[in-house]
Amino acid sequence: MPDHELPPDLxxxxxxxDSAFGTLRTxxxxxxxTPVPEYAGxxxxxxxxxxxxxxASKELRAVDALVRAKKLTWDDVLRGRADAVPEVRALQEYxxxxxTKLMADGPQEEPAEEPAPAPHTGGHGGGGHDDEGHDDEGxxxxxxxx
Numbered sequence: 470m471p472d473h474e475l476p477p478d479l480x481x482x483x484x485x486x487d488s489a490f491g492t493l494r495t496x497x498x499x500x501x502x503t504p505v506p507e508y509a510g511x512x513x514x515x516x517x518x519x520x521x522x523x524x525a526s527k528e529l530r531a532v533d534a535l536v537r538a539k540k541l542t543w544d545d546v547l548r549g550r551a552d553a554v555p556e557v558r559a560l561q562e563y564x565x566x567x568x569t570k571l572m573a574d575g576p577q578e579e580p581a582e583e584p585a586p587a588p589h590t591g592g593h594g595g596g597g598h599d600d601e602g603h604d605d606e607g608x609x610x611x612x613x614x615x
Contacts, residue, residue: 513543528560 475483511519519525520533535541535556545551552558 510547513547516543516546526560526563528556528563531556532560 516529517533517536520529520536525533532541532546532554535554536543536546541551541554541557546557546560552561
């Protein structure tokens with residue numbers, strides 16, 4: 470059935486769906502064309518720093534204890550030369566479980582931090598601002614904030 474035989478409200482709906490599909494196709498093509506940088510993974514230094522974080526997992530801290538005891542190196546861990554070490558296997562399992570959970574939960578948006586409001590002293594004395602945004606010395610509050 471050609472468009473001219475459809476009721477006007479269905480024609481409008483069909484055009485909106487077609488337009489949305491075209492937009493989706495364009496965005497998908499852009500996404501495919503967007504270069505994604507190669508990720509080499511964490512460096513030994515990054516792992517060492519992460520292990521020092523109080524929020525680090527017990528698995529990461531256990532491997533870090535072995536590194537500090539000079540029983541293995543972070544490079545051994547990264548290159549797979551320490552895969553037989555129980556603490557390294559535990560860390561790998563922890564990482565797999567965490568990644569699986571993150572993928573299942575989807576992206577989590579962090580709430581944007583809002584800047585703290587500037588204190589307002591009120592009135593026209595002692596460093597206050599008048600109703601037009603000028604301080605006692607005649608400067609603009611906005612200009613001073615730049």
